[in-house]
Amino acid sequence: MRPGSGSRRARTINGFLDRLFSVVGLVCTVTGFFVLLFLLFDVGRTGLARLDWAFLTGVSSRHPQKSGILVAWVGTLWIIVLTGMIAVPIGIAAASFLEEYAGKNRWTHFIELNIANLAGVPSIIYGLFGVAVFVRGMDLTRSILAGAMTMATLILPMIILSTREAIHAVPGSLREASFALGASQWQTLWHQTLPAATPGILTGVILALSRAIGEAAPMMAMGALAYITFLPVPPFSPAPPYLNTAGLFSPFTVLPIQIFGWVSRPQQAFSINAAAAIVVLLGMTFLMNGIAAVLRYRYQKKRMG
C-alpha cells in the first residue's frame, strides 16, 4: 500500500460528507417553510370561502352557518390593548432597573434566574395563577380585566428580556455624554437611553403581544367561554366623561377560544368556521410580526449606516 493513499481516501470521504451536509442542511432548513405553506394553503382553502362580512359581524350561534366571530375579535382587541397597558410599563421599568441600576450581585442574579424561569413556565399554569389571584382573590370574576392581568403576567418576562437586550445595545458613550452634562441617572435614562432603545423595545413588545393574541391555554384555565353573544360596553362614549370602564368587568371570549370551541365539535360545518376564524387570527398575528420585522430592519440599518 502506498503511503498517503489512506489519507487521500479519507479526504474524498470528507469532501463527500461536506457536500452531502450542504444538501441535508438546506432540506432541513426549508422543511419548516414547506410545512408552514401547507398549513396556510390547507386553512386558506377551507376558510377563505366562509369568510365574509356577516361572519365578521355576527355572534356565535348553534347553527354554524349563522355563527360569526364579532364577540371573539372584539374580545381579543380588548385583551391585547389592556395587556399592553399593564405589561409594557412594568416590563420596561423592570428591565431599566436590571440594566441601568442594579449592580452585579447575588440579588440581581436571583432576579435574572427567576425571570428566565418565568419565561419558561407553561402558559396554562399562568391561567391557574390568574384564576386563584385575579378571578377569585381580587374577585374580578371571569372578566376582561382578569383576563388581561393574567395575560400581562404571561408576557411580562418576554418584555423584560427583549427590553434589556434593547437597552444593552445602546452605546455607553451616549450615557457618559449625558452624565458629563450633569444629567442625573433618571434624566439620562428617560431622555437618552430609552429613546435610543425605543425601536428595539417596540419590536419586543409587538412580538410579545402577538404571542398573547394567539394564547388560548391561560384563558382556558380561567374558564373563558366560547358562547357569549353580547359585546362589552364600549370604552369611549360621546358624552362626558367620555371614558366608560364598565366594559372591563364584562365576560369575554377571544379568537383562539372561539376556534378551539369550533374545532372540538365533530360537525364539519363548525371546522369550516374554525378555519375561517384562523384566517383572521393568522392575519392579525402575521401583521404584527411584519411590523416588528420592518422596525427591526430599519433600526439595524440606521445603526449601521
Add this chain to the structure above:
Amino acid sequence: MPNTYFLQAQDGRRRPDNRFHLRKTHSLQKVREKLIEGGLLLCAALSVFITLGTVLTLAIEGMPFFREVPLLQFLTETTWTPLFYEKHYGILPLLSGTLLTTAIAMAVALPMGLITAIYLSEYVPTTMATVAKSALEMLAAVPTVVYGYFALLFVTPFLKRWIPTLASFNALSPGIVMGIMIIPMVASLSEDAMRSVPRGLREGGYALGSTRFQVAVKIVLPAALSGVAASFILSMSRAIGETMIVTIAAGLRPTLTMNPLVPIQTITTYIAQVSMGDIPVGTLEYNTIFAVAIALFIVTFVLNIMSFLLKQRFRETYA
C-alpha cells in the same frame, strides 16, 4: 487618568459621582431620583412575587388533595380516573402521555433544529442566515390553536393513509406538529451559541485542511455544546408545557402506554379539560388539577433552571 465625574463601580459600570452632584443638585431632585429607583426596583421585584404567588397558589390549592390522597399513591398508582364513580389518583398515565408526546416532538425538533443551526452558522453567509432565521420565526409565531387544528384535521387523516390503525385522537400527530413548531426555537438558540464560538478555533481547523463539516462537527459543536444543550432542554420544557395542540388532537383518555397510535391524555390537557368543564371549585375533583400542576411546575422549573445555568456557563466561557 481617572475621570473625576464618574465612579467606576465594581461591575465596571459608570455612574455619576454623587459626591460631585451634591453641591449642584437640589435635594428635592435627589429625593425624586431615589423614589424613581425604588419604583423601578419594585417592578423588577414583581417577577419574584409572581413566582412566589404561583408556588403559593399551587401549594394552597393542591394541599386539600394531598390530605386525602397519599403522595405515594399519587406517584405509583397506574390509573387516573378522578372524574369517574370509581376514583383512582395515579398520575403515571398523565406523565406517560406527556412523556410520549414530548419524546415524539423532540425526535422531530432536535435533529432538524440542530442540522438547521449547523447549516445556518457554518455553511451560509451571515446575512442569509439572519433572513432565514427571521423567516423561521414565522413558524414560531403561528398560534398553537392553529397547529392543533392542523394536527387534528390534516396530519392525522394524512397519516391514517399509511397507518390504518391510527386512532382519530393519538399522540403521534400532535407530537410531530409540536416538533415542527419547536424547530425554530432549537435552531435559533443553537445557532446563536455556535456563532459565538471564536473564529480562531474555526480557522485553526481550516488551516489543518478540515472541511466545513469537520469543523462544524469536531470543533464548533463541541465548543458550543453547553449552549446547544441549553436550547435542547428549554425546548423540552416548552413541549412538556404545551397545551392546545395536545388538547385538540391527542384525546382525553389517560392511558399508561407508550403506543403513539391510541388516544392519551397529558397533564396540561387534563388541567384544560377540568377548567373548561363544570366541576365546582373547591371539590376534590377540582383540586386534582392543582396537584398535577405541581408536578408540571416542578418538572419545567428544573429544566428551565438547568437551561439557564448551562447558557450562563457557555457565556462565561466565550464572553
